[in-house]
Amino acid sequence: MLSLLWLVPILPLVGFAILAVTAGQLARKAVSVIAVGAVSLSALIAIGITVAYTITAPAGTVYSQTLWQWMRVGNFAPAVALHLDALSMTMMVVVAFVSALIHIYSTGFMADDTGYSRFFAYMNLFVGAMLTLVLADNLLLLYLGWEGVGLCSYLLIGFWYRDPDNVRAALKAFFVTRIGDTAFAIGIFLLFTSLGTLNIPAVLDEISTYAPGSTLPTAAAALLLVGAMAKSAQLPLQTWLPDAMAGPTPVSALIHAATMVTAGVYLIARMHTLFVMAPAVLLAVAIIGAVTQLVASFSALTQYDIKRILAYSTISQIGYMFLALGVGAWAAAIYHFGTHAFFKAALFLGAGVVIKMLDEEHDIFKMGGLRHRYPLTFWAFLFAALTLAAVPPLTITFNSKDLILNQAFLSKGGRGLWILGLIGTFLTAAYTFRMVFVVFFGPAQSRPEKTPARSMVAPFVVLAFLGAIAGIPELLTAIFGSQNLSSFLRSALPGPTRDFPSADGPWLFQLIYVATALAGIAVAYLLYERAPQYTRSVVSTSVGSWLHRWWFADWGFDWLYQKLFVGPYVVLARINRNDVVDLFYKGLALISRVINGLLSSTVNGNVRWYVAAVAGGAVIVVGLVVIL
């Protein structure tokens, strides 16, 4: 079974190749069969491999497969090779499975779109690139997947290319992430130049011989971190993600919630030994995560567009994953990645259903009262929302975030981070249920009756359900102490295990988290369902409206970047359109022409002038001879 590993990333790429070469000539049905078939088959193989791997783990818990030697110059010899361990396997199976469900959903969502084949071509390419990223055994191949998913993100955000706003959002996403990619690339140069290899296990082995905190690991980790921040939309490079919502909703669910944006988390987890060797950078990871989740939560509270709320929520949840990474709780970060992939994809798919049913309405305040008309959608959305807000026992996955907070609290000097995280818990519950109350409760608005396609609802419900129960294995451990995901991941990600000194600790903290989340929901209920007039009066005060505008505009980052980078670059480019260097040559040409003019004017046919010139010339020559 394991030897089929290469098929997992290749199958979607084959699907892409077929769709690209046929270039829209195929019937919709054939496109669906090829695209969904390729990804589903890949997901089935991924699941089969997971089962095979867990039953009989290969020697050393790692299975690797070399497809071909990519290039070789001296010892610069990256191969196209795959690396399967607990970490990459978890990522692989989640990515492949969620991708397959979202492909099925897309056949319904995109059914009437003229670019049907193009859409699925891009989606297949994305899945292939993402699986390559996850399974790569060396940094260069990982970088290939990394840039590949970035390209697909650009292509899919700008999928509806006729609207310049969509294209601009796509360009913004690509440029901002490319800045991070460039830092990542410099990190690769540094690691190769210093260590002479790009193979990830070899790099990690080599780097662990360095002293913690020495220059090389610190510089390399910092460069990789910038790459991860841009890809995972962490402060201060988060500005592209909310705009990325311009893409079709399945894209937002797959790329901008479940998979690509968590690539930064994966990179840090994959390279965790490097980050351990750079304590300062690791601390920065934790702080960036904690601050990002808070900042994004505030922004989420003020948005009207349902997809932008979810986008800020994604930024915020990835902030939690960064926090987990920063305190060395690798397994907790990956666990949260998995549950987040399910419930956030579900929320997006639910939002997609709602948007589709209301004729592309994105403003939550124009929705309202949808609970009766779409009960199944409502319940699934509610469960996903409860999972996001982490409220047991309605959701069993409540502990994925709580694990992170526990680890933050127990880590050295992590109390401050813990408090930030706790505030975030409150805000998460508040913005999530603000959305739930406004969209599904309240007075219904009259609109034409529509029913969502079954191909859309089914994947959505499955994801919401999976999100809510994904925590069962972890919960069983807490009660019975059996083998669980975290300890499984630990085989690839050895890290410190921190436990509360007393047995009551977990329960006490659990109580705090649940109370905080419930308080958040209660506040949302009060302010948006019970007494919305209070909200309006708070927002209408001068401080209130100022804060609202500030948070709504993503804390002014876009404005700042526009003034600092984008504006000056565009203006300078425009001024210099004709290239200042050419002025020099134009000047030369002008001088020659002037001299030419002067000399030609001496050829004037005037004999007296010629005689005078000859005489003058003779005097000068004779004079020179005499003097010299």
Add this chain to the structure above:
Amino acid sequence: MILAGLLIITAGGGILAWVVGAWSERACRWVALLALCADLALLIFVWVSYSASGGALMEPPWLLQIDYPWIGPLGIRFHLGMDGLSLLLVTLTAFLGIASVGASWTEIREHVPAFHLTLLWTLAGTMGVFLALDLFLFYFFWELMLVPMYFLIGIWGHEGRVRAAYKFFLFTQGGGLLLFAGILGLYFLHARNTGVYSFQYRELLQGVASSSFAFMLMLGFFLGFAVKLPVVGLHTWLPDAHTEAPTAGSVVLAGLMLKTGAYGFLRFALPLFPNQSAELASAAMILGTIGILYGAFLAFAQTDAKRLVAYTSISHLGFALLGIYAGNRLALQGAIIVLLAHGLSTGGLFIVVGALQERFHTRRMDELSGLWSSIPRMGGVAMFLAVASLGLPGLANFVGEFLVLTGTFAVSPVLAAIAALGFVLSSIYSLWLIYRLFQGPERRMKEAPDLGGREMAIFGAIIAVIIWLGVYPQPVLTTAKPTVDSLVSSATYVMQAADEFGERERSPYEETGAPEAEYDER
């Protein structure tokens, strides 16, 4: 004999096409096409038989040579030689030659026979440049490729063609003059030292003692090639010439003629003057880095699509210059891949812009918009080429640029990091081009056909080669290896450049002593 055959087929094909053209324009195009196809077939045969022999060579690094006396008393011989580097570049010449003839199939309607004569003679000159091992012969071919190119721009070009052709001619002729002065100076210096008057590459290769005169000679070579490359500062002829030339002219200019500059550095400037080049290495690397960023910056500013593509060449060849003067194995191999990749991706983009101009009679990006809906195949091709041009991994340009920067990092981390910003700037201009032409609201304009079979065949071939070089560049790397090896072994300039930057002296693979045998396996 094969080498002379290549030149005879190309130049003779040009004459035949001209003669036949008086009778039928269609036959003229086919003759030109078939002549270049014959070249390509011959080159593939050479490559395959070389690879099949396991890279065994009679006289490394030369695969093939021919050598006849020409002007005996002056020591001038008709000496051609092909090593891996020449093989790659001549193959690129034949490949892009076919693409140019194909791209001109409907675009060129006036003076068709003369057009194909000039085009094929330019190509013959270019091949000669890549093959000549006698400096006098080299200079002969250098000029041979220039003069037909001047007519190609001046006769079949666009609105501002006359001025552009003048500018092109003055710049390259100025550079050529310095080069010729350098060649003559070297000829006499060599004669004074050894008593032998010879233009032979091998004779002159013995190295020149350090002196300010030798440095001046090196500077002559450097400037001659720098104008062609073009190195930033000497680049202002390029946008005019590329923009005003007909499509075939732009493809040959960008894809091939600029490569002769890079080839000149690799074949002549560095091996003939290793010590003097070392003194110049850090300056050249800085110029390369500036070129990468400044070229990309200028490209973004343009409103004329063809001019935008033209400026990207300055940026791409900045990578080549950087890699050549970084001088270690990785950087040199990377520079060679950059040369090939740039020829394909930029050549392809010029064909796209040419096809647009043929359909809509404009190149202005503010007059074109939202073309994807009406001509999606061209949109897809343009997107692919733009993405290749911005250096997406898995495509040819990435391999070259990444190798150059990895190699450069060992010599100067600071320059490598600054040059890496080219990744960001190249993505800006590439995707901006796609946005302005193919995305955004659809303009109402005249109906235009999407890419036809002929155009798809050209683009299909280009795309296939770009992907091949991106996912499995090893055959090219292996072919170029002997040349790179001999360069590295003579290249003391690497060490000096490293010293000046105060960084580690050796590249990583020299430290770890990688098993060379492994490198040879294919």
